Amino acid sequence: MGGKVTCTLGEVKQRADFIIYWGGNPAECHPRHFTKYTIMQKSKFLPRGRKDRTMVLVDIRETKSVKAADIFLQVRPGRDFELITILRAMIKDQHVADEQLAETGLARDVLEDLVARMKSAKFGCMFFGMGLSMTRGKHMNSAALLTLAAEMNAFTKFVAMPMRGHGNVTGADVIMRWQTGYPFGITFNRGYPRYNPGEFSTVDVLVRGDCDAAFIIGADPGATMPQPAIDHLKRIPTIVLDPHVTHTSRLARVHITTAPQGIAAPGTAYRMDELPLPLKPALKSPYPTDEEVVRRINAAIADKPFWLPEGSQPQMLTAQV
Amino acid sequence: MTLQIIDNATCTFCGCVCDDIQLHHDEVRIHKANKACVLGTAWFLNHTAEQKYPAALVDGREASLDEAIEVAATLLHEADMPLVYGMSNTTCEAQKECVAMADLLGGLLDSHTSL
Ligand code: SF4
Numbered sequence: 001m002g003g004k005v006t007c008t009l010g011e012v013k014q015r016a017d018f019i020i021y022w023g024g025n026p027a028e029c030h031p032r033h034f035t036k037y038t039i040m041q042k043s044k045f046l047p048r049g050r051k052d053r054t055m056v057l058v059d060i061r062e063t064k065s066v067k068a069a070d071i072f073l074q075v076r077p078g079r080d081f082e083l084i085t086i087l088r089a090m091i092k093d094q095h096v097a098d099e100q101l102a103e104t105g106l107a108r109d110v111l112e113d114l115v116a117r118m119k120s121a122k123f124g125c126m127f128f129g130m131g132l133s134m135t136r137g138k139h140m141n142s143a144a145l146l147t148l149a150a151e152m153n154a155f156t157k158f159v160a161m162p163m164r165g166h167g168n169v170t171g172a173d174v175i176m177r178w179q180t181g182y183p184f185g186i187t188f189n190r191g192y193p194r195y196n197p198g199e200f201s202t203v204d205v206l207v208r209g210d211c212d213a214a215f216i217i218g219a220d221p222g223a224t225m226p227q228p229a230i231d232h233l234k235r236i237p238t239i240v241l242d243p244h245v246t247h248t249s250r251l252a253r254v255h256i257t258t259a260p261q262g263i264a265a266p267g268t269a270y271r272m273d274e275l276p277l278p279l280k281p282a283l284k285s286p287y288p289t290d291e292e293v294v295r296r297i298n299a300a301i302a303d304k305p306f307w308l309p310e311g312s313q314p315q316m317l318t319a320q321v
Numbered sequence: 322m323t324l325q326i327i328d329n330a331t332c333t334f335c336g337c338v339c340d341d342i343q344l345h346h347d348e349v350r351i352h353k354a355n356k357a358c359v360l361g362t363a364w365f366l367n368h369t370a371e372q373k374y375p376a377a378l379v380d381g382r383e384a385s386l387d388e389a390i391e392v393a394a395t396l397l398h399e400a401d402m403p404l405v406y407g408m409s410n411t412t413c414e415a416q417k418e419c420v421a422m423a424d425l426l427g428g429l430l431d432s433h434t435s436l
Contacts, residue, residue, distance in 0.1 A: 030335050031358035037337070164336035165433070167410040172432035175408075175416040186430040188423050189402065193430075202406045202431045211429060213400030215393070217419060219407030219433060237396040241411075245374050254393045255378040256386065260410075262333040263351070263368040267412025272336035279412065280330040282346040283370040288386065290415035298422050300394030307398075307427050 005150045007125070007159045008273045009037040015045050015157075018121030022058045022145065023080065024129020024163045027065040033163075034068055038125075045122075054117060058083070059131055073114070076105035078136035084144040088151060090115045124149075124158040133162065139197075164272040167218065168261070171270035191313060206232045214238045217290060218261075222247030241290055256293055259285030267291065324352055332357055333410070334364040403428035 012019070019038050026033040034040050042049035057069035060077045075083050083104040086096050090111060101108055118124055126149055133142045145160055152158035164170045173183040180186055182195035198204055202221070205211050206229035213236055222230055223246065230251070238252040249255035259265040264285030268276050306313070324345040331340045332354075343355040344365065354365040377389030384392075397403050405423040408416045409432065423430035 030337050031360060032337050032339055036339060036341075165409075166335055167333055168412065168416070169409045169433050170336065171413045172408040172416050173434055175413050176420060176430065176432065179417065179420040180430070184430075184432045184434045186423070188427045188430065191427060193424075200429055200431065202404065202429075205404060205429060205431075211400070211402045211404040213396055213403040215397060215403060215405045215419075215422065217405075217407045217415065218409050218411035221406065237400070239393045239396060243368065245378070249378065252378075253380055253396060254389050256389050256393070257374045257376055260368045261412050261415075262331055263365065264370060265412060267414045269331065269333045269338055269412060271338035276413065277331050277338050277340050279333065280327055280344075282325075282327050282330065282344045282351055282365075283368070284348070285370055286372045287376065290411045291418055293386075293390065294415055294418035294422060296390050297394050297397070298418060298425060300390055301398050301422070301425055304394070304398045 004146045005153065005159050006161050006273070008275055009161075009271065011123075011159075012125050012161075013037050013041045014043045015123040016125040017046055017052055018054050018056075018118065018124040020056045020058065020124070020126040021065065021069075021163075022126060022128040023060075023131025023133070023135070024127060025059070025063040025065050025131075026127070026129075026163065027063065027068060029129070029165075030163060033127075038127075039068065054121070056114065056117075071114070073106055073110065076103065079104045080132050080135065080141050081137040081144055084141065084148055086111065087115065088144070088148050091119065091148075091152060091155065118152060118158070119155045121156055121158075124152060124156065126158070126160040127163050128160065129163040130165065161273060168269040170272055170274060171268070171276075174270055174274055174276075191308060203229055206230075209235075212236050215241075216248055216252070217241040217294070220246040220248050222249075222251055241293055243287070257287045258290045258293055259287045261290070265289040265291070330354075332361040332364065334361050397422075397426055397428075400426070400428070405430045407432065409433045 039053050039055050046052035055069050056071045058073045066072050149158045149160035177183050180193035185197035185201040186193050187200045209232050234251045239254040240249045240252045241256050241258050243260040262279040264281050264283045266281050267279050327344040330342045330344045332342050342357045344351050345353040350369040351365045354362045375383040376386045377384045379392050403426050405419050
């Protein structure tokens, strides 16, 4: 997601006096988010800490995070996009019809109050979770929220940030963007990277049965993906790298045990605000690291003939003068 | 036995990636993870340096690392449209190698983000 209006968690900690969590449950999924980065911290600009900050939670149901919130807005399931669009209209004083408001399940005065608070904030930050980005509308919801954040900058400083899930998913985005120009859903089948989620994204590829081998690392699709996708993984040769023998390992042709990152394997991981942090492994594992194993597999593949016939490989164009 | 202490260790269980954890550990396991939350503590304490699993499994039987690497390379090389997927629970250094693998194979490359 290049071009988003965002900042680091350090800035949020120092400056954000208005925080919205949208479609996420940090109290249970990111337990130290409140205390370490957002509402509980005291800072030079917000010396009274929690008292200087306002927290709004938008979700379809009451979660444990409600207790931490000053304002809770219960949006009707699947109506996040409509609500964001209404807010985008309201900040610009555009007319919103009653029927449109009714669809979201929220009252006009509640939203007018929210808009007034958003505009009077010094520094607003919206964190959005999978409740927004993985439900009806998907990435269109995220895009709408990021646009709302950008548009709020006509009135005050406002940013948005996705609440990324477990492990180093942010790192995967960043590394793929750096190496290929695209964050996910990539194919190299023409010899250069192309991007098209829906066509090249894993669930779709597996459900359609497009791929004829799979290399799985640091993930357990055998436990999380829809059944037709798992069935396809069973049909094709699957190779798994994981510190544990997982569900996916059990249906795979090859499983290789590796050292767990950050515990026995050194390296780098990205925080959700795209800040890289070094890992400090405490233990020495009897197993090799992921990096070492993938490197060795790559070397073994490189020893075999290249998949494109000689002469048909894409060439770098050099300027001729 | 006295435990060794690591200050400012990094937890990678969730996207917060807290880098202020104090780990108390011996050769085999981590006994205490100060400052970590319940999820982080469980993550640190559940992984040990014991040899719980075989080095590798090929078609369900135990195999050596060298053999598994060779079989993996052959299977991936033989495929017309191999998929490289995952990369959540791994380091950026390994992720970079995964991109190289997809490039080398002319295959698909995708992470958890697309779900
Ligand atoms: S200590 Fe808790 S909040 Fe921090 S990264 Fe680990 S799991 Fe996340």
